[in-house]
Amino acid sequence: MSARIDRRFAALKAEGRSGLVTFVMGGDPDFETSARILEALPGAGADVIEIGMPFTDPMADGPAIQVAGLRALAAGQTLKRTLELVARFRKTDADTPIVLMGYFNPVLNHGIAAFAVDAAAAGVDGLIIVDLPPEEDAELLAAAGAEDISLIRLATPTTDDKRLPTVLRNTSGFVYYVSVAGITGAGHMDTDAVTAAVKRLKRHTDIPIAVGFGIKTPDQAAAVARVADAAVVGTAIVDRVGQAGDDHDAAVSSVVELVKALADGVRSA
Amino acid sequence: MNAINNPNSFRNGPDGTGHFGDYGGRYVAETLMPLILELDEAYEAAKADPSFQEELDYYLRDYVGRPSPMYFAERLTEHFGGAKIYFKRDELNHTGAHKINNCMGQILLARRMGKPRIIAETGAGQHGVATATVAARFGLPCHVYMGSVDVERQSPNVFRMKLLGAEVVPVTSGSSTLKDAMNEALRDWVTNVSDTFYIIGTVAGPHPYPAMVRDFQCVIGNEAKAQMMEKEGRLPDQIVACIGGGSNAMGLFHPFLDDPDVQIVGVEAAGHGVDTDKHAASLTGGRPGVLHGNKTYLLQTDDGQIDEAHSISAGLDYPGIGPEHAWLKDSGRVDYVSATDAEALEMFQLCSKLEGIIPALEPAHALAHVGRVAPTLPKDHIIVMNMCGRGDKDVFTVADALGVKL
Structure with a gap:
C-alpha cells in the first residue's frame, strides 16, 4: 500500500538485484547520533530502513537489540522522538522507505489512529509490530491503511501452510520471513531451508519477500539475496553502535563501513 | 457448567479468541502463534476427556494433599x-502454596502433548519450586528463569529448585526481576518450539493461559x-x-x-x-x-x-x-x-x-x-x-x- 515501498521493490526488480534492508534502533545511542546514522544509510547502500521503536520488554529480541533499546530509552528516546527522527530523515531523503518496527504497547498508548496519522505525517511507510498477530491487528490495519502505511507481517518457520494465508492476508509492502525460530541475533541461518521457505511463500503471494534473523556477514547477505527479494540485517549493525561506546563518530563510521560491505555482498549476488 | 446457558453470567469468558471484553487476547510473535493455537486445541481436548480430570484429581488428592x-x-x-x-x-x-494446583494440571497436559522439556518463570520462587517439583515427579528436564535480583533475595527457593533437579537460569536483562524472567522464558520458547512446554504460573499471558490457569485453580x-x-x-x-x-x-x-x-x-x-x-x-x-x-x-x-x-x-x-x-x-x-x-x-x-x-x-x-x-x-x-x-x-x-x- 505504501507507494514508496512498492516503488523501491519495483526499481530493485528493474535493476535485477535483491535489496538490503537495514535495522537500527531509533535513538541509539542518542537522538543526534541516531539521526546521523540514518542519514548515512542510503549512501552506504541501504535500500530500505527499519527503525526500532525502543521498548522496555522486547520479548522476541536477543541481547544486542534489547540493550540497544535500553540505551536509547536511557538517552531519552520516546515514541514521539522516534517519529521526529523519521521526519528529520525525510528532509534529506524522499525515496528510501522507512519501516518502524517494535512492540504494540507504546503504539496502543499513543492511540492507534493518532499513531497512524502521526507516522504518516513523519514519512513512515510501513510498520512491523512484533507482538501483534493478524488475530489482533484489525484496528491498526484499518488505521494504517487509511494513511497508506503498509502493515508488514512476519512469517516464520513455524507458520505452516494452514496458517500462511492468515498471515499473508492484508500484508502489503513486503513479507518479512524470519529465517530462524528464535530471537533476533541468535542461531545460524540454513541457506537451503531459507531457499525452500521462500519458494513456499512465493507459491502463496506475489509480494516481495525479505529474509532476516541470523544474517551477520556480507557472504550471508549475498546467499540470502540470491533467493529472496531482500536481506534484512539488524543485530550486526546494532552491535557496531554498542561497540563504539561513547565515541559517537565511531558509531556512525562503523555502521557505514558494515552496511557498505553488506550492500556489496547483496549486489554481488 | 450451567453458566454457559446464562448470558448474564460472569463465568462465560473468555470468548473463542481469548478475550474477556477488551482484555486478554493473544499478543505474541508469529513464531509462537502456531504453538499457542496448538496448546489451545490440546487443552480443549483434555478438558473434554474425563480421564484427564480423573488423573488430575488423583494427583491433587494423593500428591498435593x-x-x-x-x-x-x-x-x-x-x-x-x-x-x-x-x-x-x-x-x-x-x-x-496454591501454585502446584496449576503446575500439576499443566504438566499432565504437557505429557499428553508429548512435550518432553519444561520451562517456567518465577519471581519469589514459589511457582519455580512447584514447577520443579512436578517436573521431578514426572522425570522431565526443567529450566526455571528467575531475575538475578530475585535469585539473590530468594536463595532458599533457588537451592530448593536445584535439589529438585531443575536448572535455575538467572536473568540479567532489563530490571532482572519477574517480568524479565517472563521475557526470557518466552525467548526460550520461541527458540525451542518443537519440544518445550511453558508452564506459566499465573492467570496471565496469551490465551489459553489465563483461562487454563484459572480452571486449574x-x-x-x-x-x-x-x-x-x-x-x-x-x-x-x-x-x-x-x-x-x-x-x-x-x-x-x-x-x-x-x-x-x-x-x-x-x-x-x-x-x-x-x-x-x-x-x-x-x-x-x-x-x-x-x-x-x-x-x-x-x-x-x-x-x-x-x-x-x-x-x-x-x-x-x-x-x-x-x-x-x-x-x-x-x-x-x-x-x-x-x-x-x-x-x-x-x-x-x-x-x-x-x-x-x-x-x-x-x-x-x-x-x-x-x-x-x-x-x-x-x-x-x-x-x-x-x-x-x-x-x-x-x-x-x-x-x-x-x-x-x-
Whole structure:
C-alpha cells in the first residue's frame, strides 16, 4: 500500500538485484547520533530502513537489540522522538522507505489512529509490530491503511501452510520471513531451508519477500539475496553502535563501513 | 457448567479468541502463534476427556494433599471483634502454596502433548519450586528463569529448585526481576518450539493461559463453596484474596462470580503506597496496555514503557495482572483494594502470634483488608480468605524489614 515501498521493490526488480534492508534502533545511542546514522544509510547502500521503536520488554529480541533499546530509552528516546527522527530523515531523503518496527504497547498508548496519522505525517511507510498477530491487528490495519502505511507481517518457520494465508492476508509492502525460530541475533541461518521457505511463500503471494534473523556477514547477505527479494540485517549493525561506546563518530563510521560491505555482498549476488 | 446457558453470567469468558471484553487476547510473535493455537486445541481436548480430570484429581488428592481445609480462624475473629473469619488453607498444599494446583494440571497436559522439556518463570520462587517439583515427579528436564535480583533475595527457593533437579537460569536483562524472567522464558520458547512446554504460573499471558490457569485453580473456590455449605449451611458474605498476577484470587473467585450475594474483594500490593512510585497495584494505579501476550492493566510510563513494580512480597511484584481481573474490575463485579508493605508486615506477625500460622507475605496483604473491614461488620458476617501460601520463605525478608539480624 505504501507507494514508496512498492516503488523501491519495483526499481530493485528493474535493476535485477535483491535489496538490503537495514535495522537500527531509533535513538541509539542518542537522538543526534541516531539521526546521523540514518542519514548515512542510503549512501552506504541501504535500500530500505527499519527503525526500532525502543521498548522496555522486547520479548522476541536477543541481547544486542534489547540493550540497544535500553540505551536509547536511557538517552531519552520516546515514541514521539522516534517519529521526529523519521521526519528529520525525510528532509534529506524522499525515496528510501522507512519501516518502524517494535512492540504494540507504546503504539496502543499513543492511540492507534493518532499513531497512524502521526507516522504518516513523519514519512513512515510501513510498520512491523512484533507482538501483534493478524488475530489482533484489525484496528491498526484499518488505521494504517487509511494513511497508506503498509502493515508488514512476519512469517516464520513455524507458520505452516494452514496458517500462511492468515498471515499473508492484508500484508502489503513486503513479507518479512524470519529465517530462524528464535530471537533476533541468535542461531545460524540454513541457506537451503531459507531457499525452500521462500519458494513456499512465493507459491502463496506475489509480494516481495525479505529474509532476516541470523544474517551477520556480507557472504550471508549475498546467499540470502540470491533467493529472496531482500536481506534484512539488524543485530550486526546494532552491535557496531554498542561497540563504539561513547565515541559517537565511531558509531556512525562503523555502521557505514558494515552496511557498505553488506550492500556489496547483496549486489554481488 | 450451567453458566454457559446464562448470558448474564460472569463465568462465560473468555470468548473463542481469548478475550474477556477488551482484555486478554493473544499478543505474541508469529513464531509462537502456531504453538499457542496448538496448546489451545490440546487443552480443549483434555478438558473434554474425563480421564484427564480423573488423573488430575488423583494427583491433587494423593500428591498435593487436596482438599485443603477450611479453617475457622477463631482467635483472629475474636481479636478483630466482628465478622467471622475463615481461612482456605492452600498453604498446606505440597510445596506450601496454591501454585502446584496449576503446575500439576499443566504438566499432565504437557505429557499428553508429548512435550518432553519444561520451562517456567518465577519471581519469589514459589511457582519455580512447584514447577520443579512436578517436573521431578514426572522425570522431565526443567529450566526455571528467575531475575538475578530475585535469585539473590530468594536463595532458599533457588537451592530448593536445584535439589529438585531443575536448572535455575538467572536473568540479567532489563530490571532482572519477574517480568524479565517472563521475557526470557518466552525467548526460550520461541527458540525451542518443537519440544518445550511453558508452564506459566499465573492467570496471565496469551490465551489459553489465563483461562487454563484459572480452571486449574478453580479447585480452591469449588472446595470452598462445598466446605462453607457443610460448615455454615450457606455461602460466605465476602471472599478475599491477594493479587499479583491473580491466580489464587481467580481460583477462589470464579466459582462465586454468579452468586450475587457474595461480595468479592481482591487485594493488590500497595508497596510504599499507591500514591508513590513504589507499588505493584496495576488495577489501582495502572492503565490498560499490552505485555506478555495479553491486554490488561499495566504500570507504565507516559510513553508506554513498562514501569518497575515494587512490593515487599516478591510474589506480588509484577507490573501487570491477569486480564480476567481487568475485566472484572471494569464490570464492577469484584472490588479491588490494596494494602501496603507495612500493613502486610503487621498482619504477618499478628497471624503468626494469634493463629500459629505464619502466612506468606502475599496473603498477609489479603489479611490486611480483612483486618480493616472485620471490626466494622456484624458477628454473623462470614469472610473467607485464601491463605494461599505459607511464610517460611519470607522469614529472611521480614527479619530484614524488622531490623532483626538472623
